[in-house]
Amino acid sequence: MDFAKLMSTQINKAKQSAPSADSTSKKFLSRKELEAQREAQYRAEQKAAEKARLEKLAQKRKADEEEAEREAERREKRRKLEGETRRRREEEAEEEERKRRKRLGLPDLPPKKAEGDDEGTPIPEEEDIQDEELVAKLRALDEPVMLFGETHKQRLKRYKKRVGADNLKAILTDGPIPTTLQLVPEKDMKVPTSLPKDKTAREFLFRQLASYFTMVLQEWDATLARRTADVKNSYPGKQAYSAMVQARENLRPLFKKLEQFDLPDSILEPVVEIVHAAQERRYVDANDGYLRLSIGKAAWPIGVTMESYFTYPPEAESPVNHDVHFRAGIAPDGSDTFTPRALIYDLKGAFGGMRKVNALYEAEEDANVDRSGVWPSKPIVHRSTMIPQSPYQTHLDAGLDPPPLTTSTVRYWSDYSRVFYHPRSLIQLSEFDVNDSLMPFENWQIGMELFEKLESDDDMVDRDLRPFVEECDGMQGLQIITGVDDAWGGWASGWLERLRDEYGKLSIWTWGLGDQGGSMKTPREKRLKQIENSSRSLHALAELSSVYIPISNTPIKIPSYLVLDGTSQWHVAALQSLALESMTMSSRLRSAIGGRGTLQGLEETFNSTGKRRIAKLEVSIADPDVLSEKASAEIARAEKAGSTTSHQTSEAGEHLANFDIDTFTKNYRIGASHPSKRDHIFGRAEAVRGEWNLSEGRNPHDRIGEGPTVQRFAAPLLFPLLDSFPSSILDIGSGDAHKIAVHSGLTTSTAVAEQVRAVEQIVRRMHMVGIDEREALCNGLQTMAEEYDEGWDSGSDSDDDD
Structure with a gap:
């Protein structure tokens, strides 16, 4: 290896890589030089950032200007369209008026004033x-x-x-509603009983009406102003002031009509009748006149299922007081409404085509209001697909005769509902969808947990129930209608616990609906889940309710005249509502018309000990014409035989009538333990509609002595079959009856003990609940069943001990 050559090569490479003497790069830099470099780099970055920001602002400004120009064009286009539409509408109205005048022989309209000529009415030269x-x-x-x-x-x-x-x-007067009418003194405000014919007297009548309403509003305002500060700031105080303001606003359109002396006789005559009755302090007659003026005698659009209960003079007063279940209200347009005193909870999508805000309470939105908010961009609204209304509902809304309903056209319960609900009555539980297979609303515990979650977020009693309760002058109690074989049982249990905390001694009736054991067509796993849910509902609801009435969707006993499609919830609900509405009719009877029975009075009849809270609901249905003929024939036969009574029995309870339909929970036993043993009846409350030939036995109001305690209420008012009722399920009489006779009863008997023990034995063999929870549930059901044992029976778990 040539070592000298290698060294020479390395030395040359080192010389080439070494910096030259005039190079500005240094191996070491001072702090001052580093700071200068960093400052130059920072300024360069800031300059680039400022340039980018200015470019972005310019682009945004340009986009905003373009959007503003487009919005101005849209506004101008809308303004032109509105002006064109208004002009076209005025021309059509003017043309119609010309035709009307020509048809009646009146002089033609004066020539229309040219646009821009706003100098007003010409003033005579002498003035x-x-x-x-x-x-x-x-x-x-x-x-x-x-x-x-x-x-x-x-x-x-x-x-x-x-x-x-x-x-x-x-x-312009300086009153609550400024008007150009010259008001009259109080001594001249007394309106006549009939409408005057001549023009001068008619105009004076308009001044009298305006003067009277002005005086009433002034006195109303002054009375509210004299209240103390505590009363003014309370909820009832604010509600009273809002009612005064609402009444004042509703009277403004009437004042405009009075100023123009353009009020038709169809409205003027009832108004005069109302004012005349109020001036004579006949306020009930004034209220009746107001009802006739605002809603007339039609049941729609009031939306009342009990249509025949709503009567107005000169009609005969109905035995049923509709104010018990319906609340009077005022829609935004000032019209009078009647809506049910009800809270309805349902899952998402279960309301069908029903709108939460209906035609009675839907206020028109102002199209000119800018809803863009503080953000320059427009909001993006995502709307779910709305369920279309059924033809039955669309015909009712249009005021037409609705088409007949069938099981194929009824999809939701709202499809056959004839009522308008208050917007606060309909509450959707958006956490669960109806018919959702992934998260079904079927587990009892899910319903309880959902209630606890919503209750912790917001006090539902104060939010949902209290506004309705505060409208009641004297509340008899509350009725809860709920499913019990799914999660609704847990939801209702949570509600009952909260209600008992709020209203400890209030009478609360719970109607438990469901298969409560399932049909044989139901899968076994689901059927067992329904039994578990029903048993937990039975234990919780019967303990917290004043009265618990289980109602099966598949009645045990069905007569031959009842053609019930068990797969149609519409058919099942019709039968259940018929029995429920008839049984509680006595709580709505007017006391002056004979024998009003409150909810608490009814429950004291069949629950004399205070511990037998589970009652058995039964019902019989008949054609009133056939029933009347049958009763007359039996009376004639008895008179011919010379007998005074057709029932002479020794055993207590045998004189009581038997019912055709048993809506009680299905019988879980395969065979009866004591086929020859009769059920012992402790007490019964009955409601009779129609001329039923019933044996009185003994005084129905006598609560002392042998035999069961019985209380019977009768009313001549038959059950009306509206077009929403499936009349095909009844095969009675001619089949063309629009009203039927109903005999219903609530009974406490030893049959309840057998049913409860049957449920307890099934739950004891199940493994779907925890051991401790199952033991507590079974013990609670046993204790409950013992209250229905006759005499000194041991109340063992089974009736097979003998």
């Missing part, structure tokens, strides 16, 4: 005032001498209005 004199008079009145763009005629008209010239009639 004109020179401009210098007019200026002096305006200055004397401390009025502006001239307004911007004001002409001489407009200035003269303003002066006439200020001084109150009779020919212009434009004096």
Whole structure:
């Protein structure tokens, strides 16, 4: 190896890589030089960032200007379209008025004033005032001498209005509702009983009405102002003030009609009747007149299922007081409404085509309101596909005769609902979807957990229930209608616990609906889950409720005249509502018409000990015409035989009537333990609609002595079959009856003990709940069943001990 050559090569490489003497790069830099480099780099970065920011701002400004130009074009286009539509509508109205005048032989309309000619009505020459004199008079009145763009005629008209010239009639009163009508003193406010014919008297009547309403509003406002500060700031105090403000706003359209002397007799006559009755302090008659004026005698669009219960003079008063279940209200347009006192909870999508805000309470939105907010971009709204209304509902909304309902056209319960609900009545639980296979609402515990979650977020009693409770003058109690074989049982249990904390001694009736054991067509796993849910609901709801009435979707006993499609929830709900509504009818009867039975009075009849809270619901249905003929024939047969009574029995309870339909929980036993043993009846409450030939036995109000305690309430009002009721399920009489007779009853008997023990034995063999929880549930059911044992029976777990 040539060592010298290798060394020479390495030395040359080192010389080439070494910096030259005039190079600015240094091996070491001072702190001053480093700071200078960093400052130069920072300024370069800031300059680049500022340039990018300015470019971005310029692009944004350009985009905003383009968007503003497009928005201005859209507004101008909308304004032109609105103007064109308004002009076209005015031309059509003018053409219609011309045709009407020509048809009636009236003079033609005066020529339309040219656009821009806003000088107003021509003023006669003799009433004109020179401009210098007019200026002096305006200055004397401390009025502006001239307004911007004001002409001489407009200035003269303003002066006439200020001084109150009779020919212009434009004096505005200083009342709650300013009006140009000349108000009359209080001594002249008494309106006549009939409408005057001549024009002068009619105009004076309009002044009387405006004067009376002004006086009432002033007194109302003054009375509210005299309240103490605590009363004003309370919830009822604020509600009273809101009612006054709402009434004042609702009267403004009437005042406009009165000022124009353009009020049709169909409205003027009821208004005069209302005012005349109020001036004579006949306030009930005034209220009846208001009802006839606002809603007439039609049941729609009030939306009342109990249509025949709503009567107005001169009709005969209904035995049923509709105010018990329906609340009076005022829609935004001032019309009177009646909506159910109800809270309805359902899953997402279960309301079908029903809207939360319906036609009675839906206020029109202002199209000119800018809803863009503080952000320059427009919000993106995502709407789920709305479920279309059924033809039945669309015909009702249009005021037409609805088509008949069938099981194929009924999809949701809202498809056959005839009522308008208050927006606060409908509450959707958005956490679960109806018919969701991934998260089904079927587990009892899920319903309880959902209630606890929503209750912790917001007090649902204060939010949902209290506004309805505070509207009631005297509340009998609450009724809860719920499913019990799914998660709704847990939801209702949570509600009952909260209600008992809030209303400890209030009468609470719970109607438990469901298969409660399932059909044989239901899969075994699901059927066992339903039994578990039903047993937990039975234990919790019966303990917390004043009365618990289990109702099966598949009744045990079905008569031959009932053709019930068990797969149709519409058919099942119709039968259940018929029995429920008839059984509680006595709680809505007017006391003056005979025998009103409150909820608490009814439960004391069949629950004399206070511990037998589970009642058995039964019902019989008949054609009233056939029933009347049958009763007459039986009476004639009894008179011919010379007998005084058709029932002479020794065993207590045998004189009580038997029912055709048993809606109680299905029988879980394969065979009866005591086929020859009759059920012992502890107590019964009955509701009779129609002329049923029933044996009185003994005094139904007698609660002392042998035999069960019985209380019976009767009313001549039959059950109306509306077009929403599936009349095909009933095969009674001619089949064309629009009203039927119903006999219903709630009974406590030893049959309840057998049913509860049957459920307890099934739950004890199940492994779907924990051991401790199952043991506590079974013990609770055993204790509950012992209350229904007859006499001194041991109350063992089984009836097979003998």
